[in-house]
Amino acid sequence: MPTPTSAVRAVDADEFDKALADDSTPLLVDFTASWCPPCHALAPHLDRFADAERDRIRVVSVDVDENPTIAERYSVHAMPTLILIQHGAPVLEWAGPSTLEPLTAILDAVLAAPDTAPKPRAPEPAARTIRLPGAPDVTVDLLAREKSATAETTTVLDLPAGARLILRGQDANLDALTDLAPDAVNTLMIARTPMRANEIDKLLHLTGLGALYLFDTGIDAEGIARLTGLTALRHLEIRNNPQTGEPADPAALTTLRLALPHTTINGTWARPDLIALLPQPGTDDEPAAPEVAPEETPPVTVALRARRHTPDRATAYLTLHIADGYHLNAPGTDNGLPITIDTAPDTGWHIDESTYPATEDAHLTGTTLIAVDLTGAAADLTLNIRLQACRDDTCFTPTTHTAHCAVTPR
Structure with a gap:
């Protein structure tokens, strides 16, 4: 993080806009x-770079919690993310860098060829009616609600302008996608489903697809090459092994970046002439790109049950299911625990003690049971659980989960 003597200047929204308006240097x-x-690990390296290049570039830091509108403007979902801007337009987006070595050569190239067209914004979806085969669960992003379909053979959705449809599939049958209208789906997430070239062909008619996430699909170079037909893509994540972060074919991904010049792939986007200057996926010099879990598929789920021991005492049992490849990290808490648990206000319960599983590094993985001793007499219990999910070298914004249950009698 920037210090008072740092060459990296921390800015708020107003200061950022002023810096953006000044295009004297990148x-x-x-x-x-x-x-x-x-x-924190990146900060001293960035400070040294900013100090060494202070005559050629300005470096600022934006705290995403204090300035969420700036992060939303540039679709930043994972930290750290570096964005290089020239004449008001991004020329590089780089999520999860573990080395800054390429930046000097990138800056040389930007200054040598400063003219660049802005990265186009994804168009807003128009109002539409779509039919989904069967009775799937669907999430409509901008409506901020989930609709569980009934047992009809066809699900019909009327989506207003601006609404986005997100479909998820695990061990999925992709034949169902072939009947969808080209503009039906905005985001598609597929996990643990073989994705060879013939399976990719089942997606290519979805010309309105803006985001595609392929986890543990075994997609090969030929399948990656077929993705060039999805010209509307703005975000693409491919991990053939989500636990290790193993990337797909490096050469195929490089070719795909050139074929889809407006697509952020595995957290990174660059102007075409800068792509060759970035560390190549799958090589020793490449930083592990973060797995960005969309908000619609949180990597942690919680379950709560509680049993009363005496009229005014009970024990709650909180179960956390942490997705493969993720861990929970201490979210800046004084006690260094990977999560914090509080009772919701005015619930009639008070936490006496929480028994956490033994962990030396404040990391939790897999399925974890936490016992919480409480004092109170209410019939129901609500707990707020604040946690931070991390994957590889990237940690995501801390989130608060709410769990509710009835307190069963003795």
């Missing part, structure tokens, strides 16, 4: 957060 923006360990 602007490098470090999107960071106080709770992000990789951000």
Whole structure:
């Protein structure tokens, strides 16, 4: 994080807009957060770079918690993320860098060829009616609600303008996609489903697809090459092994970046002439790109049950299911625990003690049971659980989950 003597200047929204309006030199923006360990590790390296290049570039940091509108403007979801801006337009987006070595060569190239067209914004979906085969669960993003379909053979959705449809599939049958209208789906997430070239062909008619996430699909170079037909893509994540972060074919991904010049792939986007200057996926010099879990598929689920021991005492049992490849990290808490648990206000319960599983590094993985001793007499219990999910070298914004249950009698 920037210090008072740092060459990296922390800015708020107004200061950022002023820096953006001054195009005398390129602007490098470090999107960071106080709770992000990789951000702290990157900070001294970024400070040295900013000091060495202060005559050629300005470097600022943006705290995403204090300035969420700036992060939303540039679709930043993982920290740290670096965005290099020239004449008001991004020329590089780089999520999860573990080395800054390429930046000097990138800056040389930007200054040598400063003219660039802005990265186009994804168009807003128009109003439409779509039919889904069967009775799937669907999430409509901008409506902020979930609709569980009934047992009809066809699900019909009327989506207003601006609404986005997100479909998820695990061990999925992709034949169902072939009947969808080209503009039906905005975001598609597929996990643990073989994705060879013939399976990719089942997606290519979805010309309105803006985001595609392929986890543990075994997609090969030929399948990646077929993705060039999805010209509307703005975000693409491919991990053939989500637990290790193993990337797909490096050469195929490089070719795909050139074929889809407006697509952020595995957290990174660059102007075409800058792509060759970035560390190549799958090589020793490449930083592990973060797995960005969309908000619609949180990597942690919680379950709660509680049993009363005496009229005014009970024990709650909180179960956390942490997705493969993720861990929970201490979100800047004084006690160094990977999560914090509080009772909801005015619920009639008070936490006496929480028994956490033994962990030496404040990390939790897999399925974890936490016992919480409480004092109170209410019939129901509500707990707020604040936690921070991390994957590889990237930690995501801390989130608060609410769990509710009835307190069963003795």
